[in-house]
Structure formats: C-alpha cells, structure tokens
Amino acid sequence: MNILLCCSAGMSTSLLVTKMEAAAKEHGLECKIWAVSADTVKAQIDQADVLLLGPQVRYLLPQMKSLANEKNIPVETINPVHYGTLNGLEVLNTAINLIKNH
Amino acid sequence: MENLEETIFQIILHGGNGKSCSMEAIAAAKKGDFVQAKEKLEQSATALNEAHRIQTSLIQSEVKNKKIEMSLLMVHAQDHLMNAITVKDLAKEFVDLYEKLHA
Numbered sequence: 139m140n141i142l143l144c145c146s147a148g149m150s151t152s153l154l155v156t157k158m159e160a161a162a163k164e165h166g167l168e169c170k171i172w173a174v175s176a177d178t179v180k181a182q183i184d185q186a187d188v189l190l191l192g193p194q195v196r197y198l199l200p201q202m203k204s205l206a207n208e209k210n211i212p213v214e215t216i217n218p219v220h221y222g223t224l225n226g227l228e229v230l231n232t233a234i235n236l237i238k239n240h
Numbered sequence: 241m242e243n244l245e246e247t248i249f250q251i252i253l254h255g256g257n258g259k260s261c262s263m264e265a266i267a268a269a270k271k272g273d274f275v276q277a278k279e280k281l282e283q284s285a286t287a288l289n290e291a292h293r294i295q296t297s298l299i300q301s302e303v304k305n306k307k308i309e310m311s312l313l314m315v316h317a318q319d320h321l322m323n324a325i326t327v328k329d330l331a332k333e334f335v336d337l338y339e340k341l342h343a
Contacts, residue, residue: 145256146256146320147316149316150249150252150313150316150317153245153249192256193253193256193257193260194252194253194255194256194257194259194320194324195256195260196257196260197259197261197263197264197267200267218253218257221249221253222246222249222250222253222254223246223249224245224246224249
C-alpha cells in the first residue's frame with residue numbers, strides 16, 4: 139500500500155509520515171508512506187495508491203481530484219483534527235478506507 | 241503548553257486552513273459567487289485569529305521567562321502563519337477586484 143501525502147513544502151507532513159509509519163508498524167502493515175510538495179505530486183502520483191492533502195493545501199483539491207481521477211486513485215483532505223494532533227493512526231485508517239472503498 | 245510539537249502543529253493547521261480559505265475565496269470570486277467568497281474570507285480570518293492566539297500564548301510564555309525550544313518545525317510554523325496572513329490580505333483585494341470587474 140503506497141500512501142502519498144501532499145502539503146505546501148512537504149515539510150510539516152513529513153512529521154505526520156513518521157507517526158503514520160509508527161502506527162503501520164505497530165499494526166504489522168506493509169506501507170510505503172511519503173510526503174511531497176504540491177508541485178511534486180504530478181511526478182510521483184504514479185507510485186501512489188491514495189493521495190492525501192494537508193489542510194493547508196485543501197484549496198488544491200479540485201485540481202488534485204482531476205489528476206487522481208486520471209490515475210484512478212482516491213484523493214481526500216486530511217481531517218484537520220487528525221492533522222493538528224498528529225494522529226498517525228487515524229490518518230492511516232483514512233487512507234486504508236479510501237483505498238478499500240474506491 | 242502541553243506538547244510543544246502539537247502546539248506548533250496547531251499553528252500550521254490553523255494558518256494553513258486560513259490560507260486554504262483565502263484561496264477558495266479567490267476561486268469563488270472568480271466564478272462570480274461573492275457571497276461564498278466573503279464567507280470564505282471570514283472563515284480565513286477566524287482560522288488566522290486562532291493561529292495567532294496560539295502564537296501569542298507562545299510569545300507570552302517566553303516573555304515570562306519560560307524558555308521555548310526553537311526548532312526548524314517552529315520556524316516552519318511561523319513561515320506558514322506569516323504567509324497565510326499575507327495571502328489573506330491579498331485575497332481580500334482580489335475579491336474586491338473581481339467584484340468590480342463583475343459589476
């Protein structure tokens with residue numbers, strides 16, 4: 139399962155990646171999770187099964203949706219509460235559910 | 241201040257939310273939906289106020305000699321907040337401009 143996270147510089151989200159990786163490891167899940175800047179998404183979306191946006195780039199959702207539709211993968215904004223509290227497990231669950239229900 | 245990392249993330253979150261709302265305000269104005277645009281500008285102001293409130297609490301504890309550890313993440317949060325405030329001010333101008341163009 140490949141989870142791509144996107145925020146403006148890919149910086150704050152990388153801390154969330156660390157928390158998500160810890161949660162995945164704890165539950166014995168094989169995941170590749172990584173964070174990139176909004177500009178890099180296009181170049182890396184091919185390797186992703188799901189795309190999650192940081193709340194600070196929520197305004198990019200329409201254009202990311204069309205990009206994700208082309209690649210036929212789900213895309214969603216990260217729940218602000220989960221993001222603000224660095225809740226890696228909940229964000230991981232969101233990603234898994236998005237892939238399942240796609 | 242419970243957990244500094246989380247506090248910093250709250251600044252990034254609310255600052256970032258504020259910026260998103262500002263950009264959505266411009267997008268709404270571009271489509272001619274000025275009611276939505278103004279609502280988004282208000283939401284942006286609310287989010288930035290919240291980010292600013294957290295920021296102020298950090299500054300206040302520093303002034304009270306409670307040393308706050310400077311990290312790259314903290315600098316990044318400040319960067320987010322300043323940027324979001326600038327975008328909000330400019331978004332208001334954009335919305336006004338689109339409204340004039342639309343009239």
